[in-house]
Amino acid sequence: MPHFDLTPDQRQQLFSDLLPQLEAYYTHTRDRRVAPRLDPEKIREAVARFDFTEPLGAGEAVKTVVDNLLEHQVHVPHPRYYGLYNPRANFPSILADLIAAYFNPQLAAWSHSPFAAEVETYLIREYGKKFGYDAASIDGTFTSGGAEANLTGILCALNHCYPDYANRGFRAFEGEPVVYCSDQAHHSVVKAARVVGLGLDSVVQIATDEHLCLSVTALRERLTADQRAGKVAVMVIATAGTTGTASIDALPEIADLCAAAGVWLHVDAAFGGAAALNPDYRHWLRGIDRADSITTDIHKWLSVPMGTGMFITRHPEILSQSFRTTAEYMPREGGSFSVVDPYTHTIQWSRRFLGLRMYLSLLVFGWEGYAATIRHHVEMGDYLREQLTTRGWTIAVDTPLPVVCFTWPGHPDPGTYAREICARVVESGEAWISVYPIRGVDVLRACITNYATTREDIDALVRLLDRVRQEAG
CATH class of the missing domain: 1.20.1340 (dopa decarboxylase, N-terminal domain)
Structure with a gap:
């Protein structure tokens, strides 16, 4: 052997x-x-x-x-990768993965890995406080990413709306259930609806306004119409930093509407949620403290290895209500303590010590280190907008987050032109950008995801764009 x-x-x-x-x-x-x-x-x-x-x-x-x-x-760790929300992993978080692999803690039973379990509980509570939640009511779990966190949010909303859902499933429905989100919401929402058995038709995508934010007026009208038709509003999913354009929905107004209608509000802040870590940007998320639950990804703006998300809620019993189960073979050494076995309030059972990536990073850099890094990202996004505008490009969407959607004005076929420019940039190997459709027309998209990206890198991207534009004619 x-x-x-x-x-x-x-x-x-x-x-x-x-x-x-x-x-x-x-x-x-x-x-x-x-x-x-x-x-x-x-x-x-x-x-x-x-x-x-x-x-x-x-x-x-x-x-x-x-x-x-x-x-x-x-x-994706390259400073001229301006693509999806994929990070360059900070070095302490890389060490965290190595340490976790050596010790291989098993985060199902608290008693098997009490340090790891308490680290994650502590991080969830501290991050929840950054969003404005009352510390005494915060609960949550680390997830594999935003998709799992959004799925967790839908399951919690279903258990909140239908108290016997955990036992009876769809038989607990007293009317046709509906989930509301914008037409810019992450596609994990519709996937989650399929996974839980609601189906695609249960997801109502609300039109967005001129800023590509969910239209509160359209949401109010649809909620009213559906309630009159006997449908049951399970939840509204607002977004703080949409995947395509980084638009931030009007959280205070949506929270008002949900409170009046008695509907669970979930905020997908997978990307934009990290703005809460810098006091100067926290107002961008005004109203998020009124959400019933929040998705945020640690592996985006917090620069740790992929597969690190977080679900946070201000309802301390809802995760246990949604996921609690018993198994005779599970360890019981922690039964005499006031602790929670992680497997009883999460989709996952045995899983990796995901929280160590964040914990070790915070031990080394602190909240202030993250605040400074987030400021750098925002400043690089602003600088890119400034340089593009100076060169004659048009910014397609206004957002404070470091995602820039842009197009060259006056072209007779702007969508095809954007795809050609993008393909040439990627083929050059000098940078990576993407395209995204805005009102049916593709535009170019560049996202600052790397703390190592400098003004010189931005200048190089703009020069490259000018060069390939001239080559394309």
């Missing part, structure tokens, strides 16, 4: 070989192409070279993985 630990000397040698490679990548990411030239067959051949009948030496195996990741991925 192989020794799965390897020997101490082998482990030391592997680290001695691997760490310089990782450090070279981390230090010199900006020297690489941002995006690879895609060749599916080449990648499949690289993966399938091995049929696992003849084991490789550990060093060769590790080198194979590193070499292929260097060649075959979009380098």
